[in-house]
């Protein structure tokens with residue numbers, strides 16, 4: 001599979017945004033998760049009338065990817081409404097870090113002007129809680 005560049009991955013996130021189910025917030029978000037084998041898994045936010053059951057675009061992409069057998073990822077692009085800078089929420093940062101324990105997962109976002117910016121999950125969630133923390137606990 002040919003490698004995909006940042007702009008193309010963001011374009012797939014924007015396409016996924018079109019499938020968002022956001023009748024309550026009307027805040028549509030799309031994501032495109034790049035697996036290490038080159039597959040791109042889309043995600044979009046899926047809201048629910050029971051607001052707490054809502055799931056973000058980033059996590060729908062992770063869940064769909066894992067269900068399809070992917071466990072290692074190199075990048076995720078996140079596309080929100082035009083004109084605002086949007087990054088992943090804290091819960092999504094934690095979920096992304098689960099599958100990028102070395103912190104190198106690239107996170108692509110757009111600024112208010114639409115320019116793509118790259119950071120890493122380690123920069124967005126330093127000192128993330130991880131399996132190492134569980135292993136070192138006494139669990140009592």
Ligand SMILES: [Zn+2]
Nearest residue numbers: 056088089092
């Ligand atoms: Zn989120």
